[in-house]
Amino acid sequence: MSSTDTSPADALPTIDCADEPIRIPGSIQPHGVLLAVEPSTLAIRVASVNVAEHLGATAEELLGRDVRDVVGPETVPALPLSDDALEPRRVTLAVPGGRTQTYDVLVHLADELLVLELELVRDAQADRPRRARVALRSLQGARDQAELAEIVAREVRAVTGFDRVMVYRFDADWNGEVVAEEAREDLDPYLGLHFPASDIPAQARELYTHQWLRSIPDATYTPSPLLPTDAPTTGRPLDLSGSALRSVSPVHLEYLANMGVRASMSVSLIVHGRLWGLVACHQVDGPHYPGVAARSSAEFLGRTASLLLQGKEDEARYVDSLTIAATAAELQRELTAQARTPLLALTAEDRVLDLVEGATGAAVRLDGQLRLLGETPDAEQVTALAEQLWAEGGGTVASHRLAHDLPGSDLPAQLAGTAAGVLAVRVAAGASRDALMWFRPEVLREVHWAGDPEAKGTEATPDGLRLTPRNSFAAWVEQVRGTSEPWTASQVAAVEQLALDLGDLLVRRKAEEERVASALRRIVLTERPPTPEGYTLAQRFLPSNHDALGGDWYDVTALPDGRVVFMVGDVAGHGIAVAAITAQIRHALRAYLIDEGSAAKALRRAGALVATLLPGELATVIAVELEPRTGRVRVSRAGHMPVLHLTAEGEAFVQGTRGPVMGVEVLGDAAFQEAELQLERGECLALFTDGLVEERGTRVMASLDGLLTRAQGVEREPEALCDALVASAPAGDDDVTVVVLRRD
Structure with a gap:
């Protein structure tokens, strides 16, 4: 229908069968009688209207009477009772026409009332309940859930006499599949067909989880209303959740009619407290009245099958868990090792x-x-x-x-x-x-549905549009x-x-790692480096995201002649072994600086040491020798990033320095070239590791140019400058170290 093609019915709300008050229908099926009694006085407070047809007195006449006068004193059990019906009691009563009639009486509590249901005993009940003992042995012999379902379908049909009995299993989305079936040979099979979740709404499934058995002996029945409409104890319609005679949804009755089903019964299959499925029973050719005993046997089989299904499921889960546990244990051992x-x-x-x-x-x-x-x-x-x-x-x-x-x-x-x-x-x-x-x-996979699962219609009612059930159950195949x-x-x-x-x-x-890192950082990182008078020093060390221990380090060494050497270094790699190498290099450089009095010579000797004693390891160092009184600076480096000189006029890298990476053997001093400069008041030198500039996919010179750009306009205050440089570092996986020296 187009958006402009409307009718008065279109403005009505749509009523879904999932919204129907199935717990409080206000009526019962007419093949029995319901009497609700006040427990303290045994006075009848609610009666079904059809009581006149069965017992010869109208509902109005029975209200207020002692129920023992109607059904006999031995029929009413002693309190306390529960929400579940007691074992049926059989009673023979005088009925209109001078006859007697035998009833099975079921009793339970609901809404603070004692609910008695009298169900007519019919001659066609036979001795089918006796098969329950044989069926129990068959169920116990089932090898798996599939065989168990087949036995349940066969034995429930033998006990109840229905034309068709199916075991219907729910999936995770509450769609159902017929996994077992016993039926008359002339009926089209439903085995393997799927039914959409909407066929059994959520509120019905919730009710099925608490009431094991539902029976509809004749789906064409006319409901018998309860009098009064509301229970006197609650002011609401009587809760019939536990009633065997409870009237069912009209939509469900239409659904059965569309399937060609005249009578039905279902038994819940509950596993671990969840509705696993149903034993669905159908009669095609007319009404079918399995008695209380037959229904009790079917319920017993359903409860037993539920326990056995749960056992099979637990067994399969246990075997599965054993296999998983063995693999998990091996994984745990490898993780520990x-x-x-x-x-x-x-x-x-x-x-x-x-x-x-x-x-x-x-x-x-x-x-x-x-x-x-x-x-x-x-x-x-x-x-x-x-x-x-x-x-x-x-x-x-x-x-x-x-x-x-x-x-x-x-x-x-x-x-x-x-x-x-x-x-x-x-x-x-x-x-x-x-x-x-x-x-x-x-x-x-292909899913074979019993009809198009989306094929629903609507009909107009005084209360709004009502969804109607599917009317086609011809096989409909969906490719999933x-x-x-x-x-x-x-x-x-x-x-x-x-x-x-x-x-x-x-x-x-x-x-x-943090414990070891803390100890090693105290070795390789000088927490309070000596700072000459008239100078300010700031430093930052930011470990990588992957390891608290990296190869970065910094140090300040005072020489005997009053000069101070500031160094920043980087050993390739991460971890405790790298931290140990870092400590060795730093301590060797301290000794060589004192011995040689020259950073370049100390770097050369340390490089030879690494090449000889630590083959395969590589390290870089930048060193700044400062004469504090004059501000004269000499810069040496071994494969490291250059020093950044920040003045009032701008920023530039100190040029003219060179030296090989430590670990590469070098002969003589020729390979090292130093640069000298004058550090004026207010100027800064920034020493840093490659983590401050290196970006994946970017050339080193471009990264260094980017650092110059990021340093522009930054305050020449060492702490602020350190923070600004570290904050502007490109995202990466390496350590970042920055040391800033300013002449005040």
Whole structure:
């Protein structure tokens, strides 16, 4: 219908069957009688109107009478009672026409009233309940859930005599599938067909979770209303949740009629407190009245099957968990053995991929490093997916249909071949984006529906438009894309535990590193360097994101003749071993400075020392010799970044210095070239490591030019200058060290 083609009915609200008051319909099915009694006086307070047809007295005449005068004193049980019906009691009563009639009486409590339901005992009940004992032995012999469902369908049909009995299992979205069926040979099979969640609304499923059995002996019945409409104890319609005679939704009756079903019964299958499925019973050719005993047997089979289904599920989960536990234990051992390299421990030999059976790919991001295992999206897609999964925070993600769980995103369609499903967990103690992820590809499958699941109509009523049930149940095939095999609870629990173990390891490692780093920093970084009178010194050290221990260091050494040498150095690498090398180089340079009286000569000797005693290691140093009284400065360097000279006129790097990287053997002094300058009052020298300027993909000279630009206009105050330079450093993974000396 177009937006301009309207009718009066279009303005009415739409009434969904999910909104119907199924707990308080205000009426019962007419094959029995309901009497609600005040427990203290046993006076009848509510009666169904059809009581006149059964017992010969109208509802109005019975209200206020002692129920024992109507059904006999032995029929009313002693209190206390519960919300669940007691075992039925059989009573024979005089009925109109001078006859007697036998009833089964069910009793339970509701709305502070004693509810008695009298259900007529019919001759066609036979001895089917006796099969329950045989059925129990068959159920106990089932090997798995599929065989158990087949036995339940067969035995419930034998007990109740219905034309068709199906076991109907819910999926995670409450769509149902017929997983077992016993039926007359002339009926079209429903086995394997799916039914949409809308066929059994949420409020009905919630009621089925608490009431094990529902029966509709004749779906064409005329409801018998209750008198009075509202229970005197509550002022509301009587709650019939626990009633065997409760009248059902008119929409459901239409639904049964559309299926060609005249009578129905269902028994709940409940596993771990959740509605697992239903045993659905249908009669096609006319009314069908399984008695209380037969229904009790069917309920007993349903309850027993529920326990056995739960046992099979727990058994499968236990076997699954044993397999996962073995892999998890191996991962834990590797993590413990390689505590300083957890990324390697997880990814070597695809160990982390093996943790989750059925996963075809995995991604591990730790300390900002990403490793991909197996068949996965590319690195950029994995990063984008992680950002979308946790865009609003949250924890574990276990999705077997990304397209559904990331609405509005075009990423799932791109990833369907490798990651239609993802199991992901964040590593809380790691870096902000650290995570573990497993992937499963799309599994194309066909779903055979019992009719088009979207085929619903509406009809106008005085209260608004009412949704009507589907009227076609012909097989309708849908091809499902964008889904993977689902993740099991054991797999989810295993990856969450791995993330916790990994987080604990990272916390311990960080604490140990910080303890060692603190000790080593006191060795390689001078906390209170001596500063000559008339000068101000400031320094900053910013460790990398990946390791508290880097190769950066700085030092100030006073020479016997009054000169002071300021040095900044950088040893390639990170970690405790690098910190130890740093300490060796710094202490050697101190000794050589005292011995030689020249920074250039000290650098040359230290370079030879590194090349001889520490083969393969590389280091750079910049040294500034200052004569405090005059402000004369001599600059020497060994492969390091130049010194930045900041004056009132501008900023420039000190030119004319050169020297090889330490670790490369050099003969003689020719390879070192020093530069001299005059440091005037108010001028600054800035010594720094390459972490202040280096950018991936940018040439060094361009990066140095960028530093000159960033230094323009910055106040020539050492502390402020240090902060400004560090703050302007490009994002990177290296340490940053800055030392600023100003002549006051």
